Structures are given as structure tokens and as C-alpha cells.
Amino acid sequence: xxxxxxxxxxxxxxxxxxxxxxxxxxxxxxxxxxxxxxxxxxxxxxxxxxxxxxxxxxxxxxxxxxxxxxxxxxxxxxxxxxxxxxxxxxxxxxxxxxxxxxxxxxxxxxxxxxxxxxxxxxxxxxxxxxxxxxxxxxxxxxxxxxxxxxxxxxxxxxxxxxxxxxxxxxxxxxxxxxxxxxxxxxxxxxxxxxxxxxxxxxxxxxxxxxxxxxxxxxxxxxxxxxxxxxxxxxxxxxxxxxxxxxxxxxxxxxxxxxxxxxxxxxxxxxxxxxxxxxxxxxxxxxxxxxxxxxxxxxxxxx
Numbered sequence: 342x343x344x345x346x347x348x349x350x351x352x353x354x355x356x357x358x359x360x361x362x363x364x365x366x367x368x369x370x371x372x373x374x375x376x377x378x379x380x381x382x383x384x385x386x387x388x389x390x391x392x393x394x395x396x397x398x399x400x401x402x403x404x405x406x407x408x409x410x411x412x413x414x415x416x417x418x419x420x421x422x423x424x425x426x427x428x429x430x431x432x433x434x435x436x437x438x439x440x441x442x443x444x445x446x447x448x449x450x451x452x453x454x455x456x457x458x459x460x461x462x463x464x465x466x467x468x469x470x471x472x473x474x475x476x477x478x479x480x481x482x483x484x485x486x487x488x489x490x491x492x493x494x495x496x497x498x499x500x501x502x503x504x505x506x507x508x509x510x511x512x513x514x515x516x517x518x519x520x521x522x523x524x525x526x527x528x529x530x531x532x533x534x535x536x537x538x539x540x541x542x543x544x545x546x547x548x549x550x551x552x553x554x555x556x557x558x559x560x561x562x563x564x565x566x567x568x569x570x571x572x573x574x575x576x577x578x579x580x581x582x583x584x585x586x587x588x589x590x591x592x593x594x595x596x597x598x599x600x601x602x603x604x605x606x607x608x609x610x611x612x613x614x615x616x617x618x619x620x621x622x623x624x625x626x627x628x629x630x631x632x633x634x635x636x637x638x639x640x641x642x643x
Contacts, residue, residue: 344433345611345622346527357634358611360470360501360597360624362525364572367565369557370524377552387546391531391554395520398559401512401535405546409500409519409532410434416496416517417442419538423460426453430616431466432498454484459492466498468505471613471622473593478508485514499535503566504573504595511535520554523566529553573625580631587639597624605641608634 345358377383395403406412417425417438425439429448439446449456451474454463463484468475485495497510500519510516516535521527529550573596584590584600591599601620604610611622623638625631 345624347609349528353609355608355630355633355637357623357626357630358609359527360595360611360622361522361527362504362565362569363576363596363625363627364525364565364569366525367557367561369561370526370553373553373556374529374549376556377549380552382548382552385548386544387548387551388555389546389551391546391551392533394554394557394559394562395533398562399509399511399535401509402537404534404536404538404541405551406532406534406541407546408521408530409498409517410438411530411545412517412519412532412534413438413496413498414441415538415541416515416534416536417444417462418540419534419536420462420494420496420515422462422494424458424462426457426461426463428454428463428465428469430469430471430613430618431464432470432500433615435464435466435498454488457488457491457493461488461493463488463493463495464498465495466500467510468499468501468593468595470501471597471599471611471616471618472591473501473595473597473599475505475507475594478510481510482513485510501595504569506570509535523569524554526550576625576628576631579628580625580635583635584638587635587642597622600638602638602642605634605637608637 347353347356392403392405422444425444425446426449427435428451436446457463488495495514497514497516499509499516500522503523520531531550588600588602599620599622604612604621613620
């Protein structure tokens with residue numbers, strides 16, 4: 342499966358394929374990581390105290406895992422679907438996990454949710470990756486209850502919900518999410534299920550990530566979300582107004598968008614041909630980096 346982003350071993354100067362938080366990690370997070378290393382917490386097992394912080398932030402039960410993909414794996418094991426119906430286009434690892442567990446999977450359009458049958462698990466990414474479409478909490482919960490009446494279930498991936506002014510479907514609907522995107526630390530692998538996972542391993546997060554999240558606390562996370570939304574409210578309109586003079590750009594509720602043209606040279610974006618879309622996804626970064634993106638895209642189509 343193709344993913345956006347780059348590894349630490351790659352020399353990529355302008356990476357707009359990575360849809361992590363454009364304002365970076367929360368204030369004090371880097372210092373908390375340094376403190377964790379100085380205290381040598383990586384030489385001991387995790388305490389899972391980050392779960393308490395994230396439960397306070399979310400207002401619901403949080404079970405941590407090493408990234409959202411591991412959380413998804415255990416969510417599938419917990420929910421035991423007969424078949425997975427994956428609302429497409431979306432994150433490709435849903436298919437990979439279904440295949441890994443031997444669960445038949447079918448791709449469906451957003452309006453195909455009503456086709457669910459008893460034993461099916463509808464997997465919905467909300468806000469969606471790569472489209473950025475966002476469905477309000479009431480719609481998601483209503484659809485989940487309608488599926489329950491059919492003998493089916495819904496699993497919602499809310500990895501990007503912290504980038505919109507919306508509420509989680511948890512605890513009414515099983516939810517998984519990544520915190521690596523919101524915290525802008527994908528290398529620390531912080532994901533979670535926002536519902537009870539009964540069969541889970543004893544060590545589910547690395548000690549450095551555990552310590553750092555515990556150290557900054559829930560109030561810092563709330564402040565970081567507020568700062569993120571404020572930045573996007575100012576920077577998104579500026580960037581989109583310039584880009585839309587050059588290429589068609591789809592609307593999005595979050596910090597990444599789809600553009601319908603060939604990928605521009607000189608910057609890294611996420612091509613979407615594997616999703617059946619002729620175009621690419623780009624994610625907002627700092628104002629200076631965004632200016633470089635505008636120049637790359639608009640200069641490419643002149």
C-alpha cells in the first residue's frame with residue numbers, strides 16, 4: 342500500500358504528502374521527549390499513563406496502541422466481522438488488515454452503506470482521507486444505529502477529527518484514531534481505540550511516547566487543537582484562493598486537499614491513481630512552505 346510522508350532516512354525538503362499537523366507538535370512536547378530519554382524511560386516498560394491523559398482529553402475510554410494501524414487490527418479482532426464494507430476512496434490499510442485477518446472485503450461508495458447485511462462491518466474514515474469530507478456526529482450515530490438494526494456494525498476512523506470543529510462519535514460508535522497526525526509525531530506511533538478492547542497485549546505503546554503525552558497533559562492537547570484550528574482558519578483560505586487560480590482543488594474540512602492535475606515537480610505530494618483519482622493530495626504546512634507549493638503547482642501548469 343502507498344502512503345504519504347517520508348522516513349527519517351530520506352532527504353525530502355518539501356514534503357506535502359505528509360498530512361501531519363502543519364503547526365507541528367504541541368508546545369513542550371519535544372522537551373518532554375528529551376526529558377524521557379534523559380530519564381532513560383526507554384529502558385523500562387511503558388506505564389500507559391498516556392491513556393489517562395488521552396481519556397481526559399477525549400472524555401471516553403482510551404486504549405492505546407502503537408499507531409492507528411495496530412488499533413485497527415485489534416478493533417477488527419474485537420468486532421469479528423463476517424465481511425468488511427470499506428467506504429471508498431479511503432486509507433488503504435483497511436483492505437490490508439482485512440486481508441491479513443482473512444476477512445472478505447468490498448469497496449463501496451458513500452451511498453452504498455445501506456447495502457450492509459448481517460455480520461458486516463462498515464469501515465468509515467471521518468474526516469475522510471484523502472477527500473477531507475466530514476460527516477457530523479449525529480449522521481454517523483444515526484447510520485450506525487440503522488446498521489445495528491440490520492445486524493451490521495460500524496467502525497469509524499477519526500484520525501483527522503482534531504482538525505475540524507466537530508465531536509467524536511465515541512462512545513456511541515466504535516472509534517479508532519491516530520494521534521501521530523494531530524501531534525505531528527508519526528514516528529512515535531501513537532494510536533488508540535476509543536472503546537474497550539478485551540483481548541489486547543500488555544505493552545501497547547513505547548515508553549518515550551507514553552511519557553511525553555503524560556508529561557504535557559490534556560490541557561496542552563486542548564490548547565494545541567485550538568491553535569491548530571485557528572491556524573487553518575487563517576492559512577487555508579489564503580492558499581486555496583491562489584491555488585484555485587491554477588488548478589481545480591476540491592473542498593475539504595481538514596488541512597489536506599485533492600488537486601486535479603499532474604503532480605508538480607520539485608515537491609512531494611501524494612498521487613491518487615491507486616484510489617482511482619487522477620490527481621494528488623497535498624497537505625498544508627508553514628506559510629513559507631505553502632508559498633513554495635503554490636509556486637510549484639502554478640508554475641507547473643503555466
